Amino acid sequence: MANKEDLDIFNQHSQGKSKLKFEMRSYQEMVVNQIRQISEANQEFIFYKNKFAIQQRLKTALEESFGIVSEKLRKTMEENRIMDFQEQFFKEQIKFIHEARDEKEEKFEKLQQQQREKFVKQSTNTSNTEEYRRRADEIAKFIKLQDEEMEAFVSERDKLITVHEEKMAAMRQRHWQEEVELEKEFDTELSRLMEKYTPTLPGMDK
Structure with missing residues (x-):
């Protein structure tokens, strides 16, 4: 490796040309610091690489979760639709039973009233006073x-x-x-x- 004296001799014999400068740098500056910078840059690269991988996995997980949630929502809506249909079906059956019951009771009351009116009409169809009283x-x-x-x-x-x-x-x-x-x-x-x-x-x- 050239030292300062070697560069001085070289510069004396190199007239008209750019002279070389001798500069002393420490091993710490030229080697250790460079290695440290390379190591830091490498660690930063690994950090961002891992961060990107995590983001990709998170994106995939979110997409899968969204798909699962969407499918569950679809199934829930379908189940609710079926439940609503079944509930409506049973409500209509109960309504039909209630309406039939009300109609049956109404016919029963009319029948009682008709029997009373028929009996009264038959019993009062006479001109005999004694018979009228008996029938009354x-x-x-x-x-x-x-x-x-x-x-x-x-x-x-x-x-x-x-x-x-x-x-x-x-x-x-x-x-x-x-x-x-x-x-x-x-x-x-x-x-x-x-x-x-x-x-x-x-x-x-x-």
Whole structure:
């Protein structure tokens, strides 16, 4: 390696040409610092490379998650549509039963009224005073008997309604109890599943 004296001799014999300069630099500056800069640049490159890879994996995960969420949303909407259809179907059946029941009761009341009117008409179709009085008593007895029967009918009907309402209330209570039990069962199974896939650090299971 040329030293300062060598460069001075060279410059004396190189007239008219650019003279070379002698500059002393330390090993720290020329070697160690350069290696350090290269190492830092390499580490920075690795950092950004890893960052880019993480971003790509995150992007892929988000796209997959979005696809899963979209599919779940589609299935949920389809299930809700089916549930709404089934609910509407059962509501229409119940409505049909109620309408048929109301019509049946209306016919029953009309029949009772027609029987009363028919009996009264037949009983009053006479010009004999004594016979008219006898039939008037029969009409009164008939009306009284019919009224008593209607009172008994209404009383028994009210009992039927009470029993029906109690059964409906018990059914709803069973439904809510079953739904609560199903939710508890699902919660237990989900907890077990999360425990199964919970990461365990080395030594934590001891």
